[in-house]
Amino acid sequence: MKFAIIGAGGLGGYFGAKLAAAGHDVGFVVRGRTLGALRTGGLHVIGESQIDLPTVTATDDADDIGPVDAVLLTVKTWQLPEVVYHLDRLVGPSTLVLTMQNGIRTPEQVAELVGREHVAPAIVRVYAKIDRPGRIDHMGGPGTVTTSTWDTTGTPQIEAVRAAFEASGIGSPRVDDIWVDLWEKAVYMIPYGLLGALSGLPVGGLRTTLRAEFAATMAEVAAVGRARGVALSGDVVERTLGFADSMPAQATSSMQRDLLEGRPSELEALGGDIVRSGRETGVPVPRHELLYSVLSLWEAIARQTPGAGR
Numbered sequence: 001m002k003f004a005i006i007g008a009g010g011l012g013g014y015f016g017a018k019l020a021a022a023g024h025d026v027g028f029v030v031r032g033r034t035l036g037a038l039r040t041g042g043l044h045v046i047g048e049s050q051i052d053l054p055t056v057t058a059t060d061d062a063d064d065i066g067p068v069d070a071v072l073l074t075v076k077t078w079q080l081p082e083v084v085y086h087l088d089r090l091v092g093p094s095t096l097v098l099t100m101q102n103g104i105r106t107p108e109q110v111a112e113l114v115g116r117e118h119v120a121p122a123i124v125r126v127y128a129k130i131d132r133p134g135r136i137d138h139m140g141g142p143g144t145v146t147t148s149t150w151d152t153t154g155t156p157q158i159e160a161v162r163a164a165f166e167a168s169g170i171g172s173p174r175v176d177d178i179w180v181d182l183w184e185k186a187v188y189m190i191p192y193g194l195l196g197a198l199s200g201l202p203v204g205g206l207r208t209t210l211r212a213e214f215a216a217t218m219a220e221v222a223a224v225g226r227a228r229g230v231a232l233s234g235d236v237v238e239r240t241l242g243f244a245d246s247m248p249a250q251a252t253s254s255m256q257r258d259l260l261e262g263r264p265s266e267l268e269a270l271g272g273d274i275v276r277s278g279r280e281t282g283v284p285v286p287r288h289e290l291l292y293s294v295l296s297l298w299e300a301i302a303r304q305t306p307g308a309g310r
């Protein structure tokens, strides 16, 4: 299949490398130092996976790639407005755009740009980060991507993407309702990012020292999801805690790392959207209100003193 990967960071570099190593036609849309690194040294994955691709196709202009079967959209949520030009050039009549970001609104945001018929919400469970441009550290996790059409039916295109993933060593289990899966991930990721950033604790600390708070914060996300009509199961918090229990104790989330290291973060798309969604649906989310306001203050301070972190 022909894939375009927008961004070659933790997610784009890892999944793009897996697909390219399996022989798919993969073009990376990147910029700056990443473009130079991919063109001169290729793409490499270290850590739990070892992949060395001495040459890869990389460009900073999606016009060089043209319409593809599937786009893996792997920039951060706040970087989405910057890639509209590329999406326009990569999306043809039957292209799927996999929205791989954390966040409850990304599929809607991308649908406003390309139309719902092209959006395949994609839920990703992996730990990966940039070691340096062109070199991705795969730290672990299940390494899966679930995806489907907007109305959660399977189409031949979706099945082809899932088959390409599976054949490349990327688990892509079929799910009954992609929106349930998206919110289940949110129940995990949002409290993990927010509480992890505030406390500085990796998942091992959140699930022990802060277990009750972790669970209560998860319950707020689940309540908002249900109020939005998502059929989350009654035991979602218990199961999510069980999943957290199975993760490596030292693992941190991408938003937590960004906030702690003073980089722009996805606080708005995670904490901010739960607070706004809570207000819209009338669901009280006091923990998110507090976490979001404190962390917003940090971000504002970090913006004034770049690199200051916490």
Ligand SMILES: NC(=O)C1=CN([C@@H]2O[C@H](COP(=O)(O)OP(=O)(O)OC[C@H]3O[C@@H](n4cnc5c(N)ncnc54)[C@H](OP(=O)(O)O)[C@@H]3O)[C@@H](O)[C@H]2O)C=CC1
Pocket (backbone or CB within 6 Å): 006, 007, 008, 009, 010, 011, 012, 029, 030, 031, 032, 033, 034, 074, 075, 076, 077, 079, 082, 083, 100, 101, 102, 124, 125, 126, 127, 128, 129, 130, 254, 255, 266
């Ligand atoms: N990392 C993880 O383990 C997981 C991440 N996620 C989600 O995936 C998304 C991506 O996260 P992650 O991979 O960690 O982020 P990274 O910051 O590692 O990667 C994003 C990449 O996108 C590139 N990029 C941004 N804007 C452009 C542009 N206009 N043109 C070309 N390239 C661009 C960035 O390049 P540059 O350096 O030039 O800015 C960067 O390399 C987030 O929403 C995150 O929440 C979900 C599950 C797991």
Ligand SMILES: CC(C)(CO)C(=O)C(=O)O
Pocket (backbone or CB within 6 Å): 102, 124, 125, 126, 127, 128, 141, 189, 192, 252, 253, 254, 255
């Ligand atoms: C928590 C985790 C690793 C789960 O895949 C994630 O989504 C992230 O770090 O952004």
